[in-house]
Amino acid sequence: MDAARFQVRPRPVGDPGEQPARAAIATERLSAWFGTNHVVKEITVAFPQHKVTALIGPSGCGKSTFIRCLNRMHEVVPGARVGGAVWMDGMNVYQEGVDPVLIRRRVGMVFQKPNPFPTLSVYDNVVAGLRLNGERKKAALNAAAEEALRGAALWDEVKDHLQAPGTSFSGGQQQRLCIARALAVKPEVLLMDEPCSALDPIATAKIEELIYQLKDRVTVGIVTHNMQQAARVSDFTGFLLMGELVEFSATEKIFTNPGDSRTEAYITGRFG
Amino acid sequence: MSLALRHRVNWIALGMTGLCALATVSVLFFLLGYIAVNGIGALNWDFFTKLPKPVGETGGGMANAIVGTGKLLLLASLIGVPVGFFGGVYLAELGRGKLAFAVRYATDVLNGVPSIVVGIFAYVLVVLPMKSFSTLAGGVALGIMMIPIAVRSTEEFLRLVPASVREAAYALGVPQWKTLFFVVVPAAMRGLLTGVLLDLARVAGETAPLLFTALNNRVWSHGWLEPVSSLPVMIFTYAISPYDDWHRQAWAAALVLMILVLAVNVGARLFLPRRRGIA
Numbered sequence: 192m193d194a195a196r197f198q199v200r201p202r203p204v205g206d207p208g209e210q211p212a213r214a215a216i217a218t219e220r221l222s223a224w225f226g227t228n229h230v231v232k233e234i235t236v237a238f239p240q241h242k243v244t245a246l247i248g249p250s251g252c253g254k255s256t257f258i259r260c261l262n263r264m265h266e267v268v269p270g271a272r273v274g275g276a277v278w279m280d281g282m283n284v285y286q287e288g289v290d291p292v293l294i295r296r297r298v299g300m301v302f303q304k305p306n307p308f309p310t311l312s313v314y315d316n317v318v319a320g321l322r323l324n325g326e327r328k329k330a331a332l333n334a335a336a337e338e339a340l341r342g343a344a345l346w347d348e349v350k351d352h353l354q355a356p357g358t359s360f361s362g363g364q365q366q367r368l369c370i371a372r373a374l375a376v377k378p379e380v381l382l383m384d385e386p387c388s389a390l391d392p393i394a395t396a397k398i399e400e401l402i403y404q405l406k407d408r409v410t411v412g413i414v415t416h417n418m419q420q421a422a423r424v425s426d427f428t429g430f431l432l433m434g435e436l437v438e439f440s441a442t443e444k445i446f447t448n449p450g451d452s453r454t455e456a457y458i459t460g461r462f463g
Numbered sequence: 464m465s466l467a468l469r470h471r472v473n474w475i476a477l478g479m480t481g482l483c484a485l486a487t488v489s490v491l492f493f494l495l496g497y498i499a500v501n502g503i504g505a506l507n508w509d510f511f512t513k514l515p516k517p518v519g520e521t522g523g524g525m526a527n528a529i530v531g532t533g534k535l536l537l538l539a540s541l542i543g544v545p546v547g548f549f550g551g552v553y554l555a556e557l558g559r560g561k562l563a564f565a566v567r568y569a570t571d572v573l574n575g576v577p578s579i580v581v582g583i584f585a586y587v588l589v590v591l592p593m594k595s596f597s598t599l600a601g602g603v604a605l606g607i608m609m610i611p612i613a614v615r616s617t618e619e620f621l622r623l624v625p626a627s628v629r630e631a632a633y634a635l636g637v638p639q640w641k642t643l644f645f646v647v648v649p650a651a652m653r654g655l656l657t658g659v660l661l662d663l664a665r666v667a668g669e670t671a672p673l674l675f676t677a678l679n680n681r682v683w684s685h686g687w688l689e690p691v692s693s694l695p696v697m698i699f700t701y702a703i704s705p706y707d708d709w710h711r712q713a714w715a716a717a718l719v720l721m722i723l724v725l726a727v728n729v730g731a732r733l734f735l736p737r738r739r740g741i742a
Contacts (some may be wrong), residue, residue: 225628268631269559296636306627320635323645369631376635 214278215240215410216261216298220273223256223265231257232434233275238380238427243402243411245425245442247418249457254414254435255303258382262298263291268391279379284363287369296324299373299409303385304367307372313340314353315367320376329393335375342408343371344401363394367401375410381405383413387420418458422446430454493720495721500720505711510719515681515697521708527683531598532667532720534684535677535693538602539666544659546606547613554614555621556643566646567618574611581607582672590676590739596690601677605666611702612665616658620651660731664724694720 202389214237223231230253238244246254259265260273263284277284284294307316317336318326327331336353340346346368349360357368366386383402387395402424405411415421421428422442429439430451440452449455456462464472509524516523543601554567585604624647632642635685648655677691679700694716701713 238482262634264630267630292636292638294636295634300630300634302630302634304627304628306631308627308628308631308650309644319632319646320637323632323635323637323641372631372635 213240214238215414216368217278218257218261219276219278219427221257221260221355222278223253223260224272224274225256225268226270230434231260234431234436236429236436236439237414238410241406242426243406243413243424244396244416244427244429245421246412246429246431247416247421247457248431249462250416252431254431255384256386257431258412258414259300259381261382262295264295264300264364266291285289296320296376296412297378298380298382299376301366301369301373301383301386302382304389305362305366305369307368311356311357312354313360313368316357317371317375320372324376339371339375342374342405343367344397344404345371361394363390363397366390366394366398370398370401370405374405378409380413381409383411385402385414386414388416395420418446430457483527488564498714498717501711501714502716505715506718507567510572510589510712515685516694517681518706523712523731525692525694525697525712525719527680527695527714528697529719531680531691532693532695532723534598534687534691535601535605535726536663536667536674536689538598539605540659540663541661542603542606543609543613543666546660547610547659548617548655550610550614551617551621552643554618556639556647562567570611570614570684573607574615577671578669579609579671579674582674582676585672585676593688595688596676598677598687598689601673601693602687604676605669608666608669608672609662612662613659616662617655620654620658621647623654624650633709657731660727664727667724667727668695668720670699674699696724 195244195296216236217235218234218235221231221235222229222233231283232253234245234257246258247252256265259275261284263273265271265273273285275285279294279297282289300423306317311319314336315322318332319341321332326335337346337350340349345364348364349355349368357365359370370381370386386402387398388397399420401413402413413421413425426440427439428445430437430449430453432444432453438445438449438454440450444450445454449458509522511524512526512531513522514526516526550566550570554563554570556561558566582604585600585607589600589603593600628650628657629647630643632646637646652671673693675694677693677696680690680692698713698716698720701709701716704710
């Protein structure tokens, strides 16, 4: 494919010191529908490698739907449809013949509500992705479990309770367990759909710190309705309104000197 | 309306609901008690170990009918459980639109078909071509009886597994069929097994479908192609007979059948595992 390296430079970058990064994943005029309801409208955006990119916007602006399009999770809902392209390493994720299963192994996802597998222990939860994809070797599973749990800053809390049910831990721990489970399959991109909205402030702070550390391993895309959270954890921020991307820029610029009056209205709390 | 009147109305309404609830429960206990009182006298070791005696002699048992019921239920599950399970999986996970609606509707209609009609169907399907009443024919009839409930209970219990669990698996890059069989089904396993056991308990008492499929047998039935005795048919035969000894044995058989069904019911709720592993 000649468009092999689809590089997208994050548009209006505010911080001049910021080097244009290669995109781990990028969308091109991406649209999404539920039935006839057009919820994501021609969004073109890139997620720079090993950075945290946040998408903010009021409830119902399409940010969750948008992020679910990136790893082809949108289409599991009956009646859902996608238009446009999502690029990874020069490959359109929506090209005919691309197996969504393989995309989801490369682009992991963490959901709003912690959703550990209800019948499984901590250990089994973390290695579920590997096992279900065919890994049988005990040593490999053990190593992957420890690495993923360390990566999710959960190892010290659960290392003596690996056989306890995953659902027996606190909400914040369960969410980090879900992050560990996603990390265990070694994705290139980790998408987070309002990962803290069901958690208390302390658990939220832990996850935010974790997101910051995760940058070394993966590219992070996070959807949040919490603007302070976006400001704290992200390098780049996009503001969505009614299914459209209003503005995308370095986080610092969005929050100090937004280019669009609607962005300014939103971040100063005048609506949304 | 004065407060005193309100209190009185409240008391009457509460009393009525309590009375109706009591009536429901007492029917069960009256039934159980009546069968127990009448059946316990004829129940002895011979009942479980001996064959029925020829007409005119007292004593004997229903060992062949107990084993026969077991064999019929085994055959019925071999037919009803797989068909019901995969049908339920189709409805819960894959079926969309008109076809799924038609399948679901047909299942409900099949559930409403009188059991004697299912018996006739099995008679035409198995007994006529093979020119013999048989365990096989009875098992087929009961198996068909099991299908609709197995389908719907499978569907219901699979639907109870939250969408978030499926999404978690999809997001890990697990294919749909693996998600289904290694994540969703284990999560629903307790419910699925309960459904199957309750379904079995229900067909264990069916009589009509067996009348002209399994028929009856006063001696041991060998293999699967001979007529076979079963508890419900024995109860029917003995209850309408003119002999007092047979009447007593019919009560005993009713008691055994009830205990069997109750044991399965209670066992299904108490002893099935709550947690299941995957992969």
